[in-house]
Amino acid sequence: MNYDQDRSEEQTCMECGRELFGRTDKRFCNDTCRNSFNRKLRAEERSRDNENIPAIFKQIRANYEILKQYHLEKLEEGTTIHITRQELLGKGFEPKFCTSVQNKGYNELWLFCFEFGYKKEGERHFELCYDPIQAK
Numbered sequence: 001m002n003y004d005q006d007r008s009e010e011q012t013c014m015e016c017g018r019e020l021f022g023r024t025d026k027r028f029c030n031d032t033c034r035n036s037f038n039r040k041l042r043a044e045e046r047s048r049d050n051e052n053i054p055a056i057f058k059q060i061r062a063n064y065e066i067l068k069q070y071h072l073e074k075l076e077e078g079t080t081i082h083i084t085r086q087e088l089l090g091k092g093f094e095p096k097f098c099t100s101v102q103n104k105g106y107n108e109l110w111l112f113c114f115e116f117g118y119k120k121e122g123e124r125h126f127e128l129c130y131d132p133i134q135a136k
C-alpha cells in the first residue's frame with residue numbers, strides 16, 4: 001500500500017461522517033452505519049418513484065385532454081390542423097410526454113398521445129392529426 005496515496009484520501013463514513021481507517025475501499029465504519037445508510041437510500045428511491053410516476057401520468061392525461069379538445073372543436077380524422085406552439089404550450093401541453101412515435105417518412109416524425117398526433121413545424125408551430133387506429 002502506498003503511504004502517500006493513503007494519506008491524500010481522507011476517507012469518511014458515508015453515514016456518520018467519522019474518519020475511516022484501514023482498507024481504502026471501506027465506505028462505512030460498521031454494519032449499523034451501512035444498514036442505516038442503505039435504508040435511507042431505499043426510502044428516498046421509493047418516495048422519488050411515488051412522486052415522479054403520478055406526475056408523468058397526470059401530464060399525459062393533460063396532454064390528451066388538450067388534444068381531444070381540438071378534435072372536438074375542429075380536428076377530424078384524415079385531416080390535420082396547424083396551431084402555434086405558443087397556443088399549445090400555453091394550455092399546459094408538454095410535447096415530450098407521448099405514448100407512441102410514428103415515422104411517416106422523411107421529416108415526418110409524429111408523436112402520439114393515444115389517438116392524437118402532433119408534429120413540430122419549424123420553431124413556432126405544431127401540426128395535429130387524429131388517427132383512431134393509434135389508440136387500438
Ligand SMILES: [Zn+2]
Pocket residue numbers: 013014015016017018028029030033
Ligand atoms: Zn459510520
